[in-house]
Amino acid sequence: MSMRGEVAVIGVGMTKFGEHWDKQLRDLFVEAALEAIEDAQVDLRDIKAMFIGNMGSGLWVEQEHLGPLLADYLGIPGTPSLKIESACASSGMAFRLGVISVAVGLYDIVLVGGVEKTSDVTHGESIHHLASVADREWEAFYGMTLPALFALIAKRHMKQYGTTREQLAKVAVKNHKHGSYNPKAQFQRPISIEDVLNSPLVADPLRLLDCSPISDGAAVAIIARSDIARKFTDTPVYVLGSGVATDTIALHDRDDITTFKSIVLAAREAYKMAKVEPKDINVAEVHDSFTIAEILAYEDLGFVKKGEGGKLIDEGVTELGGKIPVNTSGGLKARGHSPGATGIAQIVEIVLQLRNDAGKRQVSNAEIGLTQNIGGSGASCVIHIFGNKR
């Protein structure tokens, strides 16, 4: 069966991403959920199931069993509710499972969300927790952290395709500029190429401003059967395509580390289901956990040929005003990266764009949007394609 157009997003909400010292994981989730419920104009009792993406609540706040916890704190104990984990792609995966549950007719209205609370521990502990998305035995154990893995990818991409240090910096500059238009972004200040090149070295060639932050935050979408969506909203956003794939967990087991096979495979499934091609995408949110990851995404999503991602950023194609604006929210780099919430935060942005609700960062005449959310160093990937027409 094809799920194309069977499910619609009828409401979205999210917290500002950043350092929420005064809020717990449950508070962040409820804040985002209530905003989405109000946006969708649904009653709490209309929600028949909850799918919650979360990467590491057991590590960061030593709280598991998020399904019942969050249903309880939202005020709907008794509702089927569970946590989905796929590293930084957790809530993108939760969204897919929620969509499937509605598409097969199990539920009419479902809440899909993502949440992460990371600021209760030291930076060192956070880096250690994040490294659990890599291969603990063969990568993290030997000191490989996420920045180090992406640094290897960047080095190889630079050597193989001539991608330059400046091109990487331009990704961060673009996303910070976009973030300055987003009131929910963690960083709302523009930066320059020099700022990136002069920021502290993290893992050569990646510098501090090449790396996304590790943020607190939550994001929620309310989804419904498309045939009832207009009861709740005049601007439903339809799920046209969905794709998921995995790759080897360890980077060293891959034939080519300048491509994420999981993105290529998931994109193939999503484009086929949506019956669209890369050239049809008007706006995209991609997983720029590091600047090199956005360059890879351009290529693996088929926006350009392999190796030409750097050229795309040089030509301004992915800036607001360009042909395919990418990461209009500011992306992981500037909006912030709350591992469990990032996937839905991307969906929130695309829904706002397709509803013409994105304010200063609105892409004109956007009709088809894409979200691409990866886990770890690309060992998992989930992609969704949305349209404002069914």
Place this chain on the structure above:
Amino acid sequence: MNFGERIPAIYGWGSYIPIYRIKLDDIAKAWGEDPVVVKKGLEVEEISVKGPDEDQVTIAINAAWNALKRAPEVNPKDIGAIYVGSESKPYAVKPTATIVAAAIGAPVTIRAADYEFACKAGTEALISVIAQVASGMIKYGLAIGADTSQSWPGDVLEYTASAGGSAFIIGPKSNSSVAYFEAQYSVATDTPDFWRRDEIKYPRHMGRFTGEPAYFKHITLAAKELMEREGFKPSDFDYFIPHQPNGTFPIRVALKLGFKIEQVKPGLLSPLVGNFYSGSSLTGLSRVLDIAKPGQRILLVSYGSGAGADAFSIVTQEAIEEKKKLAPTVDYYVNRKKYIDYATYLRFSNKIYGL
């Protein structure tokens, strides 16, 4: 705030900063960090280091002697209380205050104790003395904030934790007092931003959590509480002296509260000598008294991790002018310096031991 008939006032003030300095460049070099990045982040150039024969007690005593020099009308025999705030006492149990009392010739009929509240222990000592003067329990009292600040080798704190302190002789306001207290307000919450567990040598901290929810929140709350309750606005003060953990936080909190940089700079010592923990904001006050004119108003706000802040409104008097020259100024100590390398720093600050 009504202190009643006996308005507490400062009679003498004095500071002491050890002669030794280490440049942040040398600490950064030892740990393989980029000194430009480190200094840009902290806005501190160098820090004071205690000598091999110095500790928190010798710093407190030297500061007390200087304070007494500026209060010639106060006979040490008339001092009724000595309180010392610190987080680096050489003895875990045995007060520094009694050693200071003996060194300055205070009578045995005194109250003496040490205070602990991270970096605001010194202003807690000051509040105790102020209260006892105002209530008539004592005629004069001595309050001291002094530290040989501790830090884990290699921790970011190592770039700012330094040694120094200040002392204040407090008595009832008169023509010979140099500045009187108008108001004092405090805030405290359970905030775990920085701590040192029992039997552990160096403090731990929670990185960026020490910023917004800790330092900025508490200083802002205490400063606003004082200004709102007393009907003051930032422009009513000639000087604003917040706690100084580095060179950037004091400026940021000042701008956030609506002060101008010119109001903060005179009392800002951390870029020159680092963070004296309990002695930090009090030495800022001492430096401002070194240059203040009669009739000026000062807002002092300490911060202590754990966490809380003490805010004081202080007005200078005529007698300040003649007393300035009676003891070495803070800047005398700031400019009196000998540079040491990182290995010597490790030895002087007891981070390594020889035979």
